[in-house]
Amino acid sequence: xxxYLARRVLAVVPVLFGVTLAVFSMLxxxxxDPIKMMLAEFVTSPDQIAQMRAQLHLDEPLPQxxxxxxxxxxxxxxxxxxxxxxxxxxxIAENVASTAQLALASMAVAIAIGVPLGLLAALGSMVxxxxxxxxxxxxxxxxxxxxxxxxxAWFPATGGGDLLHLVLPSLTLGTIASAIIARLTRSSMxxxxxxxxxxxxxxxxxxxxxxxxxxxxxxxxxxxxxxxGLQFGNLLAGAVIVETVFSRPGLxxxxxxxxxxxxxPLVQGTVLFVAASYVMINVLVDVAYAFVxxxxxxx
Amino acid sequence: xxxxGAVAGLVILGVLALLAIGAPWLSPSDPIKTAPRTAxxxxxxxxxxxxxxxxxxxxxxxxxxxxxxxxxxxxxVSIAVGIGAPIxxxxxxxxxxxxxxxxxxxxxxxxxxxxxxxxxxxxVLTPGLGNVMIAVGLAAVPTYARLVRASVLSARxxxxxxxxxxxxxxxxxxxxxxxxxxxxxxxIVTGTLGLGTAILSAAALSFLGLGSQPPTAEWGxxxxxxxxxxxxxxxxxxxxxxxxxxxxxAMNLLGDGLRDVxxxxxxx
Numbered sequence: 364x365x366x367y368l369a370r371r372v373l374a375v376v377p378v379l380f381g382v383t384l385a386v387f388s389m390l391x392x393x394x395x396d397p398i399k400m401m402l403a404e405f406v407t408s409p410d411q412i413a414q415m416r417a418q419l420h421l422d423e424p425l426p427q428x429x430x431x432x433x434x435x436x437x438x439x440x441x442x443x444x445x446x447x448x449x450x451x452x453x454x455i456a457e458n459v460a461s462t463a464q465l466a467l468a469s470m471a472v473a474i475a476i477g478v479p480l481g482l483l484a485a486l487g488s489m490v491x492x493x494x495x496x497x498x499x500x501x502x503x504x505x506x507x508x509x510x511x512x513x514x515x516a517w518f519p520a521t522g523g524g525d526l527l528h529l530v531l532p533s534l535t536l537g538t539i540a541s542a543i544i545a546r547l548t549r550s551s552m553x554x555x556x557x558x559x560x561x562x563x564x565x566x567x568x569x570x571x572x573x574x575x576x577x578x579x580x581x582x583x584x585x586x587x588x589x590x591x592g593l594q595f596g597n598l599l600a601g602a603v604i605v606e607t608v609f610s611r612p613g614l615x616x617x618x619x620x621x622x623x624x625x626x627x628p629l630v631q632g633t634v635l636f637v638a639a640s641y642v643m644i645n646v647l648v649d650v651a652y653a654f655v656x657x658x659x660x661x662x
Numbered sequence: 663x664x665x666x667g668a669v670a671g672l673v674i675l676g677v678l679a680l681l682a683i684g685a686p687w688l689s690p691s692d693p694i695k696t697a698p699r700t701a702x703x704x705x706x707x708x709x710x711x712x713x714x715x716x717x718x719x720x721x722x723x724x725x726x727x728x729x730x731x732x733x734x735x736x737x738x739v740s741i742a743v744g745i746g747a748p749i750x751x752x753x754x755x756x757x758x759x760x761x762x763x764x765x766x767x768x769x770x771x772x773x774x775x776x777x778x779x780x781x782x783x784x785x786v787l788t789p790g791l792g793n794v795m796i797a798v799g800l801a802a803v804p805t806y807a808r809l810v811r812a813s814v815l816s817a818r819x820x821x822x823x824x825x826x827x828x829x830x831x832x833x834x835x836x837x838x839x840x841x842x843x844x845x846x847x848x849x850i851v852t853g854t855l856g857l858g859t860a861i862l863s864a865a866a867l868s869f870l871g872l873g874s875q876p877p878t879a880e881w882g883x884x885x886x887x888x889x890x891x892x893x894x895x896x897x898x899x900x901x902x903x904x905x906x907x908x909x910x911x912a913m914n915l916l917g918d919g920l921r922d923v924x925x926x927x928x929x930x
Contacts, residue, residue: 381770392786490667493918497911499862501869501885502903505892513893593775600776604866608889618778619870622785630785638773 367653375646379639386635387432390627391425419628441632446624451632454617459636461523462613465532465605466598472537473544473594478587480541481548482580485556492549495542500601504535504608521610532609536601540594547590551583558582591648596641668919674912682728689722693879702895712897714888716877723879724901730880731861731909734795738860739853741799743806747849750810755818755837765811768804777801777863784872791880794873798863802856809852810845817844847924855917858910865906881906 416422419442420431435441441451484492511531512520518530555561556579564574603615610616614633621629681688690710697717705712711721753764774782783797817823818841826836867873868882876883881902888899 377766378769378773381766382773385770386782389782389786393788493667493914494907494911497858497862497907497914499865499869499882499885499903499906499910501866501882502899502906505885505889505899505903509892509896596775600778603777603781604870607870618781618785619872622781622789622872627785630782634774634778634782634785637775637778641775642773 368650371646371649371653375642378642382638382642383433383436383635384429386631386638387429389631389634393627436635441635442628444621444626444629446621446626446629451629454629455614455633455636458613458617461611462599462602462606462615464529465536465602465611465613466595468529468533469536469540469598469601470591470595472533473540473598475541476538477541477544478548478584481545482552482575484545484549485552492542492545495538495545498539498542500535500539500604501608503538504532504605507531507535508609523611523613528609528611532605532611535608536598536605539601540598543594543597544587544590547587548583551586552579555579555583588648588652593645595644595648599637599641665919665923667915668923671912671915671917671919674908675916678728678909678912679732681725682732685722685725685729689719689725691719691722693722693726694718694877702891704895705897711901712895714884714895714898715891718877720884720897720901723884724881724905726879727881727884727902727905728909730791730874730878731865731906734791734798734864735857735861735909735913737795738798738802738864739856741796742802742856742860743849743853745800746803746806747810747845749803749807750812751814751837751841751845753807754811754814755833755841761811764807768807771801771804774801777866780863780867781872784867789872789875791868791874791878794864794867797867798860801863802860805852805856806849809848813845813848814841817841820844851917851921851924854913854920858913858917861906861913862910 420428423431439452441455443449444451444454447454480492508520508531511517519528520531522528556575561574561579564578565571569577599614602613603618605611606613606615607619614637618630618633618637620626621633695718697713699717700708700713701715701717703709703713703717705720709719709721711719711724714720714723749764749768753761771779780794780797780801783800784793787793787796820840823836823840826840831839864873865880865882865885868880869886871886874880874883876887884902885899885906888895888897888902891898
């Protein structure tokens with residue numbers, strides 16, 4: 364178990380190295396001078412540009428800049444937002460809870476809808492889940508606002524904060540994600556239903572539903588658990604769009620706002636934070652999975 | 663092919679493609695011509711699907727939006743396959759250190775979940791519809807690279823490849839004559855499903871204001887513009903949304919059908 368743990372954690376190091384390198388080089392892949400782009404709206408005398416360049420350490424050699432970037436990131440310093448002139452880490456800290464809430468609530472919705480739907484689909488048809496995968500989240504969000512907020516006035520349309528504000532965004536994101544979980548449940552269930560032990564259970568005269576629930580479902584759920592990590596990443600990314608639909612504070616709006624305002628340090632820092640969190644969550648899920656299923660850590 | 667879902671998807675796609683191609687002739691009016699006096703008209707006699715806050719004809723805009731979405735989907739997926747497939751082919755066929763390096767790079771790209779990679783790329787390239795296609799295409803490269811690599815890996819072990827090698831076939835011949843055909847079927851399935859995903863992502867980026875710029879008649883953008891008029895004029899954002907969903911649904915139906923036909927293992 365310990366070797367498995369160590370191996371899994373060590374495997375993350377090159378990925379995180381690549382992620383930091385990719386995010387770091389974002390600034391240099393921008394066509395034109397990033398400083399001029401960032402300062403476009405303000406006065407740009409050569410003095411100011413030089414000063415800003417020095418302030419951002421862009422006058423140093425690249426490897427040194429990268430080293431500084433990683434060292435700072437490890438200490439929790441992700442630079443300073445150009446727009447708000449506040450540390451990017453502070454901006455992230457203020458918004459992370461809102462996005463995490465949304466992602467977790469959406470996950471609960473997705474499982475609550477997706478697993479039963481997938482089971483029904485495995486025994487019947489798959490049209491509803493297909494509809495879900497095809498639905499643009501931003502459209503579903505607007506429909507939710509239209510019905511539940513403007514017409515029925517049950518929930519607030521926009522903003523963040525209390526639980527009432529969480530209902531529509533998490534329903535939107537969760538419904539979309541449930542389609543993927545339903546498809547997975549279906550294919551996993553179909554595979555299990557074809558196994559010998561299911562046939563044996565049927566052969567010894569157990570009722571169909573008893574077999575589905577007692578024998579098949581338990582085994583079908585294992586691959587679905589692994590998807591949790593992957594799905595969490597999708598929910599984090601999906602939050603980008605849903606947060607904008609509902610004008611809800613969060614990491615997604617931070618990134619989109621940053622891109623629109625050409626606030627590169629903010630975009631870089633937030634993208635790095637989300638990607639690194641996603642990688643770490645996947646490690647945690649893998650490790651948890653290895654606890655549940657001994658075949659993984661042996662093989 | 664008697665798969666009902668696939669046929670339905672194909673029919674919907676065919677109709678959409680015809681509407682998209684014929685948009686300039688079928689549209690009741692110019693999709694970007696404003697008419698402030700007849701703004702926010704409900705669907706009906708004057709405007710089939712209503713008019714938006716600038717008095718533009720929603721029906722004409724939805725028709726022209728189909729053009730953009732289909733083209734964006736095709737170009738994005740072409741970029742993704744064009745870059746991803748060769749990577750997967752080379753990686754799977756030659757293996758070794760080259761494979762290790764390429765796959766580590768793909769791993770890094772996969773660390774950016776979902777639309778985040780496309781977002782990061784757009785932020786570098788600056789917003790715009792052209793850059794959205796590049797971003798959505800590049801973001802999907804890992805999917806195709808991995809898919810093709812996996813297909814190549816299993817094909818490489820086949821007896822007929824061994825036989826071809828035994829009679830002295832060159833790498834190039836083996837790759838194109840014996841391995842490539844094995845890659846095509848999964849690539850078609852995933853590519854079809856990928857068209858839907860690409861259209862969704864591109865529309866999402868435009869919805870966020872990072873893609874098509876006004877006054878272009880693009881579905882994601884139209885949804886964003888109709889957002890502030892939900893109460894007074896639901897039709898502005900409802901019809902483009904319906905357009906996106908129908909298009910993506912058709913592609914998913916077709917893709918799923920193709921998979922059932924090409925990969926019978928998943929059938930009950």
